[in-house]
Amino acid sequence: MKLSTKGRYGLRALIDLALHCEEETVSISSIAARQKISEGYLEQLVARLKKAGLVSSTRGAQGGYRLARPAEEISVGDVLRALEGDLRAVECPGEEGGCQEADLCVTKYVWQRINESITKTVDEIRLDQLVEESRKTQERRQAFVCMAEKKGNSKRRKQEDGSADIS
Numbered sequence: 001m002k003l004s005t006k007g008r009y010g011l012r013a014l015i016d017l018a019l020h021c022e023e024e025t026v027s028i029s030s031i032a033a034r035q036k037i038s039e040g041y042l043e044q045l046v047a048r049l050k051k052a053g054l055v056s057s058t059r060g061a062q063g064g065y066r067l068a069r070p071a072e073e074i075s076v077g078d079v080l081r082a083l084e085g086d087l088r089a090v091e092c093p094g095e096e097g098g099c100q101e102a103d104l105c106v107t108k109y110v111w112q113r114i115n116e117s118i119t120k121t122v123d124e125i126r127l128d129q130l131v132e133e134s135r136k137t138q139e140r141r142q143a144f145v146c147m148a149e150k151k152g153n154s155k156r157r158k159q160e161d162g163s164a165d166i167s
Contacts, residue, residue: 003084009037010045010083011076011130014054018071018131025057025064045083052082071131077122087122088115 012035020026028046032039046065049055056068067074080087090111 003080005041006045006048006083007080009035009041010049011079013037013042013045014049014067014074014079014127015130015134017055017065018067018127019134021064021066025062025066027064031065048082049079052078054078054082067127071128072126074127075123076125076127076130077119079127080122087118089118090114 013031016031016035017026020030028039028042031037032042035042046055046057050057050065050068053068054074055065057063057065077087092105092108092111
């Protein structure tokens with residue numbers, strides 16, 4: 001199974017929305033800017049998410065989008081199915097009775113297990129878990145930037161006072 005940009009961008013947008021909609025609604029333009037996704041494409045994705053009951057909208061000057069349910073009640077599977085449709089990696093014709101060899105086919109068990117594993121995995125991962133991971137990533141990024149700035153400032157001070165290493 002290969003996810004399209006609908007699934008990948010849509011999941012990123014929903015994580016962004018969950019991160020920023022706690023106090024107020026979030027505009028499409030702000031999500032698009034943070035995630036570097038075109039506003040037009042994002043509007044299409046959000047329309048699908050809204051239709052699936054994952055996102056709600058408010059009109060007006062203070063309008064925008066927010067999650068329709070708490071993040072802990074939304075699975076990655078919910079999001080991907082709303083945007084991608086069926087998540088099966090392999091469609092075995094025997095499942096619909098279209099295969100004459102279905103009763104004798106050994107490989108159908110492989111395809112069933114793969115499909116079950118995908119479904120189980122995406123349904124177990126919740127949006128709130130991804131929001132938490134996103135926050136941790138932002139903290140690590142900020143710490144890294146801080147360390148790099150300190151290192152840069154230390155180098156500049158050494159160069160300014162003439163104590164820089166000469167190799």
